[in-house]
Amino acid sequence: AQSVTQLGSHVSVSEGALVLLRCNYSSSVPPYLFWYVQYPNQGLQLLLKYTTGATLVKGINGFEAEFKKSETSFHLTKPSAHMSDAAEYFCAVSPVGGATNKLIFGTGTLLAVQP
């Protein structure tokens, strides 16, 4: 069965430091891949997604993610953290084709940004 793993439920970085949030999926066929962000007391919003084509995907707010098939990973990065990036981040996968049409979320990573 398709699954997604986010390593690290809490990540803390200093303002201006690199942000790296990890996501790995389990699937023999690469799925569609997404990163969503949830700010406090709000719903989720899409940061970026990978379906086909270029493996480096740029999203909103300076975030980007790279699909690496050999590593079954889709890690999220941002070169320089800002205080406003403090939020919970969810990686999600959607199987390509087949009867199991679902968007499967990871358990989330809470990002704290220290001044």
Added chain:
Amino acid sequence: NAGVTQTPKFRVLKTGQSMTLLCAQDMNHEYMYWYRQDPGMGLRLIHYSVGEGTTAKGEVPDGYNVSRLKKQNFLLGLESAAPSQTSVYFCASSYQGWNTEAFFGQGTRLTVV
């Protein structure tokens, strides 16, 4: 442009009571979803709909029912609330399906005592 609107935002229920959560979207989306969010468990799909008049079960459908009588509305019902249903519920919609962007409501925080 309201997007996805959930009603109510907060609710406290007693065990055994029933209630309906309403989700409305104004983007003419075909797909609509209900998720619950619990600490350390991410979002889990309760039920979903791929179009007006259709519904399907997700990962955790037990204790919930849904209806999609109008394209823009997706209702989630709890017939007999249990403390295990204390959670934050999110409705979402998307244009075509699982590979397209999902737009989320702001959530309903439900406590069952």
